[in-house]
């Protein structure tokens with residue numbers, strides 16, 4: 001399992017890049033970029049070296065935390081998975097590549113692909129700052145065209161990218177990602193209803209092409225959640241002083257909300273049930289919203305059932321609960 005916080009070498013590389021940077025200017029740039037994202041403009045506002053750095057300082061910790069949590073779900077399901085190659089589509093500053101290199105020391109080939117020149121230059125600078133990613137291969141251009149010529153990889157990641165691909169292209173984009181996947185495909189989106197909508201659309205499409213869900217779902221059936229409910233998770237990460245300043249924030253941590261799916265070419269077993277919200281704990285019982293093999297369930301683990309109650313008290317939003325755990329109903 002890897003930490004949700006940026007690894008020390010990446011933190012140091014970012015800090016070196018930020019030397020001499022006006023924090024006020026960077027905070028303004030990060031604010032404008034974030035507003036552009038919120039109004040549907042995607043990464044278009046990231047145009048210069050300073051924009052790219054401001055974006056990375058403000059957002060890389062959060063997106064890294066979401067990728068790390070998702071890769072941990074993959075590792076939890078298959079601790080022996082040892083991929084050799086990675087394709088990071090819409091890689092931006094290389095966030096998912098850094099997280100994957102932390103999760104899988106077996107990785108030897110890193111192909112990244114992105115249309116944004118400023119983010120690509122930053123990714124290359126960060127990668128060249130140390131030995132870990134010295135050999136990355138960064139393909140410039142529009143993924144909708146470039147994917148056809150990209151090499152297949154054991155792990156393909158599209159992190160916070162699908163929401164930037166227009167409605168008309170999204171399903172073809174999903175097909176292209178899957179076509180390049182030899183082992184596992186990880187897709188992450190912001191933890192909002194629209195992001196979840198993109199995830200379940202891609203999930204259904206690729207299950208139709210033979211994909212199997214590794215996580216978060218314990219089944220390949222249709223998602224049992226009904227609007228206005230949506231499946232998303234939350235990963236806590238620590239904020240550095242510079243990160244707090246850039247975001248105009250006081251708290252020493254933030255909670256990154258994300259939706260994700262991991263799909264595999266091979267059938268997956270066993271698949272654990274998943275905790276879909278923070279459980280309520282009282283002295284009488286633990287009550288948890290669970291997605292299990294049979295679908296959605298609200299389960300109550302009474303205090304009188306001492307061993308099960310003790311285990312259930314430790315459950316957190318997003319946790320996997322393996323079958324055989326006697327807090328779960330049969």
Ligand SMILES: C[S@@+](CC[C@H](N)C(=O)[O-])C[C@H]1O[C@@H](n2cnc3c(N)ncnc32)[C@H](O)[C@@H]1O
Nearest residue numbers: 043063090091092095114115116142143159164
């Ligand atoms: C929100 S950023 C996420 C970056 C990175 N994956 C992460 O998790 O930090 C979205 C990235 O997707 C890229 N992108 C969006 N549409 C793209 C396309 N059609 N082809 C290539 N890159 C694209 C943008 O340039 C941007 O770098």
